[in-house]
Amino acid sequence: MSKVLIIGAGGVGGVVVHKCAANPEVFSEIVLASRRIEKCRQIQAQLSRPIEIDEVDADHTDQVVRLIEKHKPTLVINVALPYQDLVIMEACLQTGVHYMDTANYEHPDEAKFEYKEQWALHDRFKERGLLALLGSGFDPGVTNVFCAHAKKHHFDEIHTIDILDCNGGDHGKAFATNFNPEINIREITQPGRYWENGQWVEIPAMSEKMVWDYPEIGPRDSYVLYHEELESLSKNLAPAGLKRIRFFMTFGQEYLTHLRVLQNVGMTSIEPVMYEGREVIPLQFLKAMLPDPGSLAENYTGKTNIGCLFEGVKDGKTRKLYIYNVCDHAETYKEVKAQAVSYTTGVPAMVGAMMILTGKWSGKGVFNIEEFDPDPFMEQLMKQGLPYTESWL
Numbered sequence: 317m318s319k320v321l322i323i324g325a326g327g328v329g330g331v332v333v334h335k336c337a338a339n340p341e342v343f344s345e346i347v348l349a350s351r352r353i354e355k356c357r358q359i360q361a362q363l364s365r366p367i368e369i370d371e372v373d374a375d376h377t378d379q380v381v382r383l384i385e386k387h388k389p390t391l392v393i394n395v396a397l398p399y400q401d402l403v404i405m406e407a408c409l410q411t412g413v414h415y416m417d418t419a420n421y422e423h424p425d426e427a428k429f430e431y432k433e434q435w436a437l438h439d440r441f442k443e444r445g446l447l448a449l450l451g452s453g454f455d456p457g458v459t460n461v462f463c464a465h466a467k468k469h470h471f472d473e474i475h476t477i478d479i480l481d482c483n484g485g486d487h488g489k490a491f492a493t494n495f496n497p498e499i500n501i502r503e504i505t506q507p508g509r510y511w512e513n514g515q516w517v518e519i520p521a522m523s524e525k526m527v528w529d530y531p532e533i534g535p536r537d538s539y540v541l542y543h544e545e546l547e548s549l550s551k552n553l554a555p556a557g558l559k560r561i562r563f564f565m566t567f568g569q570e571y572l573t574h575l576r577v578l579q580n581v582g583m584t585s586i587e588p589v590m591y592e593g594r595e596v597i598p599l600q601f602l603k604a605m606l607p608d609p610g611s612l613a614e615n616y617t618g619k620t621n622i623g624c625l626f627e628g629v630k631d632g633k634t635r636k637l638y639i640y641n642v643c644d645h646a647e648t649y650k651e652v653k654a655q656a657v658s659y660t661t662g663v664p665a666m667v668g669a670m671m672i673l674t675g676k677w678s679g680k681g682v683f684n685i686e687e688f689d690p691d692p693f694m695e696q697l698m699k700q701g702l703p704y705t706e707s708w709l
């Protein structure tokens with residue numbers, strides 16, 4: 317029986333609230349706070365169970381500290397934007413509350429994401445006797461847990477991992493992103509990067525692809541991208557014999573054409589430009605023009621398929637395992653008024669919180685999700701709407 321404070325009332329935040337509300341034996345009290353209280357009110361109105369709502373600008377530590385002191389939660393679930401990670405972690409340290417998130421810290425002025433600054437808080441969390449769980453979404457999140465599961469149950473050595481992320485859905489718009497457009501476009505316009513034999517290999521954005529046949533979706537062009545879980549997984553799985561880890565995401569030609577045009581005209585830049593006497597950041601303006609990812613949910617059809625392909629050795633024999641989840645946009649809309657990209661992030665966020673609040677996962681310090689026992693988390697995925705399939709290839 318615990319009180320949880322969820323910060324961020326976007327697509328993912330809505331799912332986290334719905335799923336926490338559906339598990340009252342763990343989440344006995346729920347507070348949702350965000351920059352605009354109307355967004356919290358909209359989510360509150362969808363629920364059959366009462367929750368408290370509040371307003372906070374999580375760019376300011378003092379505001380988050382006041383919010384935590386007012387509501388006194390056991391755990392803060394951060395599903396605002398990656399820009400707020402360090403502020404919310406600092407507020408948790410000051411108030412003595414556990415922390416978790418789904419995306420690693422990004423500096424607003426630099427399109428670069430890494431765990432360095434969050435990992436640097438390890439000793440402070442440890443000294444305070446607090447747990448910070450990083451990256452409890454789908455990727456990072458479930459994909460990391462699949463890796464921990466493969467290592468624990470199926471391989472003596474894992475040599476290669478390919479994380480395969482496909483959204484085979486159709487929202488009917490010419491161009492839209494499935495989660496926060498600013499964060500999404502910053503991520504996919506970076507150079508591609510993967511880890512091989514202890515080194516990072518950098519390639520131009522979208523320059524390497526393969527076709528992968530995704531179960532329940534079909535063959536799709538899948539491009540090598542840099543994704544944040546590569547940083548923690550390469551470090552944590554190197555002792556298990558890891559030689560290479562890559563991340564692939566599918567993109568259609570229509571999407572890539574729009575993206576190329578927007579890049580060519582400078583609309584994806586985060587460098588401010590002067591417009592009619594005031595500074596404007598083109599990517600933030602573009603975000604204002606694109607559909608709110610939450611608004612795509614109602615008419616979304618099709619499925620997502622996200623998983624991991626492992627090659628390695630067990631008892632002296634080589635083997636190849638594919639673990640994946642398939643999620644249907646229309647089904648998730650029916651259940652929690654959200655599309656599958658928000659759903660596949662919000663459910664594992666709730667499950668991660670459940671692991672902490674039920675004591676299944678404990679520790680003092682800052683940890684990535686693959687550092688914990690995967691079994692209770694995988695068990696809950698099956699029960700909470702994200703069943704997985706294991707397929708030997």
Ligand code: NDP
Nearest residue numbers: 324325326327328351374396398419453454455456495496
């Ligand atoms: P949205 O943009 O839909 O939601 C973000 C919410 O945070 C909005 O309600 C926004 O408020 C609020 N917010 C933004 N800034 C502040 C602030 N300073 N103070 C308080 N609230 C603030 O994004 P998503 O829901 O799609 O994504 C949420 C998080 O999930 C992101 O960090 C994203 O990177 C992560 N993610 C992780 C994935 C994974 O698999 N690990 C996959 C997809 C997303 P307002 O409504 O006023 O703008």
